[in-house]
Amino acid sequence: xxxxxxxxxxxxxxxxxxxxxxxxxxxxxxxxxxxxxxxxxxxxxxxxxxxxxxxxxxxxxxxxxxxxxxxxxxxxxxxxxxxxxxxxxxxxxxxxxxxxxxxxxxxxxxxxxxxxxxxxxxxxxxxxxxxxxxxxxxxxxxxxxxxxxxxxxxxxx
Numbered sequence: 304x305x306x307x308x309x310x311x312x313x314x315x316x317x318x319x320x321x322x323x324x325x326x327x328x329x330x331x332x333x334x335x336x337x338x339x340x341x342x343x344x345x346x347x348x349x350x351x352x353x354x355x356x357x358x359x360x361x362x363x364x365x366x367x368x369x370x371x372x373x374x375x376x377x378x379x380x381x382x383x384x385x386x387x388x389x390x391x392x393x394x395x396x397x398x399x400x401x402x403x404x405x406x407x408x409x410x411x412x413x414x415x416x417x418x419x420x421x422x423x424x425x426x427x428x429x430x431x432x433x434x435x436x437x438x439x440x441x442x443x444x445x446x447x448x449x450x451x452x453x454x455x456x457x458x459x460x
Contacts, residue, residue, distance in 0.1 A: 306442040307352055310411055313403035314371065318348055321397045323390055334376050334429055348394055349374040356440065369440040370418065373398075375432045387423040387430040395420070395434045403438070412438035 315327050323346050330351035353370040375391040395417055403412040419435035 306411070306440065306444060309405045310352065310369070310371070310403055310440060311350055313405060313411055314350055314398065317397045317401060317403075318394065321393050323393055324348055330372070330374050334374070334426055334431055345378060346390060347376045349376065353435070358442070361441070364441060364443040364445055366439050366441050368437060369412065370435055370437050371415070372419075372433055372435045375434065377430050378428055379430050380428050384423045384430065387432050391420070391432040391434055398436055409443070410441060412440050414438060 311329065318324050318327050325345040326347035328347070328349055330349035333347075333349055351372040351374065353372055356367040356369050358365045358367040373394060375387070375394050377387050377390050379386050398415045399417055400414045402410055402414055405411050415436040415438045417434060418437040419433070421433050423430040423432045
């Protein structure tokens with residue numbers, strides 16, 4: 304399912320344009336241990352592709368509705384949620400209504416559209432917000448790059 308990694312890399316490319324984002328990675332419950340450990344003083348985005356993606360046929364390839372949840376994490380000792388909301392807004396704007404493209408500049412998704420969001424939760428000195436996007440994801444890995452043909456006749460004038 305290499306299409307998931309292609310999507311992650313495309314999202315990462317867009318998030319790298321956000322000045323405040325210092326770290327981008329796959330989501331792996333990274334911030335859940337911060338209550339018992341000292342928080343890492345940096346702003347991060349963790350990318351989670353939500354299950355399931357239900358695939359359908361599209362010509363020789365396939366498409367499915369994908370939901371991508373971004374975990375926007377900031378280190379902040381203030382009691383106000385405003386810095387976390389401002390940070391999440393910048394992250395959201397980097398993807399909102401953008402098509403994700405792969406390394407060959409082939410389209411991976413339709414426009415990414417925000418479908419869910421939430422207010423920050425308190426994790427000691429780390430605040431976390433979530434913003435989820437929905438889009439149609441295309442997988443053309445099933446399409447042969449070349450196709451054999453026979454009995455071709457060319458006429459050159």
